[in-house]
Amino acid sequence: MALDLLGFALAVLLIELTPGPNMAWLAGLAAVEGRRAGLAAVAGVALGLLANGMLAALGLAALLQAAPHYLAALRLAGAAMMVWLAVDAWRGAGRPIAAAPATARRALATGALINLLNPKAYMFFVVVAPQFMGGRSLDLAGALLLAGISTVIATVIHLAIVAAGAQAQALLQNANRMRLVRRLFALVMLGVAGSFLLADLG
Secondary structure, three states: OHHHHHHHHHHHHHHHOOOOHHHHHHHHHHHHHOHHHHHHHHHHHHHHHHHHHHHHHOOHHHHHHHOHHHHHHHHHHHHHHHHHHHHHHHHOOOOOOOOOHHHHHHHHHHHHHHHHOOHHHHHHHHHOHHHHOOOOOOOHHHHHHHHHHHHHHHHHHHHHHHHHHHHHHHHHOOHHHHHHHHHHHHHHHHHHHHHHHOOOOO
């Protein structure tokens, strides 16, 4: 089992190092809203990843694979959320940097939702995880173990991304520069929305 877990960890590492929705969103958020919001978002993403494993073990991943219309609904919900966030970021491009606890709470909730509404997060437990289970079915304990390994690896990478993004914030104190970056961040979120819609085409 240890060898299977090592192989799983390496697979997760390769997946997490590939640019995706979490990476783009976390980097942009830390640069625009600061380290506090970025760290809260990392915590939210971690909670979402752990929930993915639990829900997959309870049968949600298999249900989504067997019922494409549920998968499509999940994908549309995720895309709609990101479009709403993109519009909000664009409209608020000129507002000052928010350091209030409300910003951190919002980042935490958004990080969790991005993963809970991401079809690829569930399909991971259908397509990738079973290859490392040694022929065992994906029960709750196994799913949580794999989700825990995945979450630890992802969190280390996400913390590095947030640290880099937060460093860039010091360069964005100029109001015009911040407005431009916020609008670019809004476009990044539209790109994340597109990745949700195209999740079944890759």
